[in-house]
Amino acid sequence: MSEKKISSKFIYFFGAFGGILFGYDIGVMTGALPFLQSDWNLSGGGVTGWITSSLMLGAVFGGAIAGQLSDRLGRRKMVLYSALLFMVGALLAGISPHDGVAYLIFTRVLLGIAVGAASALVPAYMSEMAPAEKRGSLSGINQLMIVSGMLISYVVDFLLKGLPEHIAWRLMLALAAVPALILFLGVLRLPESPRFLIKTGRVEEAHQVLTWIRRPEEIDGEINAINETARIEQKAEKSTSWGSLLEGRYRYLVIAGVMVAFFQQFMGANAIFYYIPLIVEKASGQAASDALLWPIIQGVILVLGALLYMAIAEKFNRRGLLMMGGTVMGLSFILPAVINSFMDTNPMMIVVFLSIFVAFYAFTWAPLTWVLVGEVFPLAIRGRASGLASSMNWVGSFVVALIFPIMTASMSQEAVFAIFGVICLVAVAFVMFRVPETRGHSLEEIEKFGAEKEAK
Structure with missing residues (x-):
């Protein structure tokens, strides 16, 4: 890990940026759908419903998978994987073949896995990075990022509406790769969560990260608190079940x-x-x-x-x-x-x-x-x-x-x-x-x- 100090504002901004990703893909289909329906001559609500809802179907699994894997691989690494999957899914959606309903549903499921993972990982990462007195307001930042992502997608849809319909909706969906790329590049510079580092025995690295985001007198107390919480959770995992x-x-x-x-x-x-x-x-x-x-x-x-x-x-x-x-x-x-x-x-x-x-x-x-x-x-x-x-x-x-x-x-x-x-x-x-x-x-x-x- 680099010893170079990373600004806490940078950490919190890109820690929450996954919300932009989440919000953009929730919102983008709003504008793309009318053009898609006209281009593919979709009649009735069934096919339209499946194309739209397939994102959420993927998200059901993405959230569950990400939570498990982040305990093994780390929050930061899983956010990077989610951003990559999101980029791939967005670009694949943008090159959908004509009348390729099954293909588009499949790419939307892929996107959903990435969105579900981001929706689970971002709050977890933010809560582990933020000091206790800022957790409430930082949860508000996550919500602000999500709705800002939705607003950005609506503006993009509006700006592209003058294009030919077969290009407009594909470009709307493909441009979701842009916030995913920004997230990926930003998270490359982010540190891993101190909580994950301590749970995996990397106490010195956790201490280094805490020097960037806490006052010096708070660090030892927080490390002890994380160790105590991890001990309680480990005991809970052994003594509880679904x-x-x-x-x-x-x-x-x-x-x-x-x-x-x-x-x-x-x-x-x-x-x-x-x-x-x-x-x-x-x-x-x-x-x-x-x-x-x-x-x-x-x-x-x-x-x-x-x-x-x-x-x-x-x-x-x-x-x-x-x-x-x-x-x-x-x-x-x-x-x-x-x-x-x-x-x-x-x-x-x-x-x-x-x-x-x-x-x-x-x-x-x-x-x-x-x-x-x-x-x-x-x-x-x-x-x-x-x-x-x-x-x-x-x-x-x-x-x-x-x-x-x-x-x-x-x-x-x-x-x-x-x-x-x-x-x-x-x-x-x-x-x-x-x-x-x-x-x-x-x-x-x-x-x-x-x-x-x-x-x-």
Whole structure:
């Protein structure tokens, strides 16, 4: 390892840059899809749903695989591999043969493996590099990077929309290789996580890394704390199994964390992010390829919401924000269907209500889900429980992306979103009755509360 000092800002920036990668590929299909549908003459929602959702299918496996391999190979090395796989997948998608549906689905699965890996590795790396007092705000930076990646992809889609359709969508997908290349080059200079170095016996290297990102008086104490945590986790791995997640003392908290991750996707946010041009097309009659300004508006709202969250993260209780956000989100989905049942309205009204949904999602459920998941699981089962929550989240994202075009082909958009609105309100009720408050409580206090609730 080079003895040359690396700026902590450089480390945190490129440590979080994987979020840009993650966000770009979530967003890019939004603009590419209308051109792809026209170029390949895709009719019906089934094929469109599979092409879009195949990314999330890959991500289910990518997150699980990356978590296991990063414990053996290191966080940094796995981020590098993910960036390489992402570059390959993006370029392969960009050279898709005409009508090559199976080929494109395969490349999207490859991309999904890389995206899923990045979504698991980036928060882990950031939490291990950041000092304790900065972890909350740095989790906000990760969310900001993700939504910034989405906004960048929407702007790229908009700028390329004047190209011939068979070139436009391929170039949109291929350009995802650019942030992957930037990530790869940046991570080449990043150090390995001190936690991984200590776990693998490389204490001197860990000490060197900590001199770059900690005050001198903090280093020895942190090394001792990492050693103690590693000892506890090693003991937990031997004494717990997947079945432990359903044991009485853990069950309440496991259900709380996993279900919050599950609800975050089944509320329908990704239906907007993936399909907003098609939603506008159906509402207004305007061609979807001409409606690419709407994703940019959604992207700006998401970025502003992420900034708002960073400003208020430690000023309001987690449960209160989740319930308030979920209620407004649910009503913004249900009201268009209710209003339309009484009177004829401008079809674009639904798009206005969707923007309200995005605004409240951006500073409540989008970031808070992962803050809560990081806080609610007891240490002994945290690895397995967090992996289960992440997998459930990607499964939800996959299902919503797959079924939304099928649902809108068989019923009105207002009816589809009203269904998601009901799910939002069910999520609010779940948070009210089944999720503990974690803000301001130690992990030990949260674990004790969960055990007491389950014993009642």
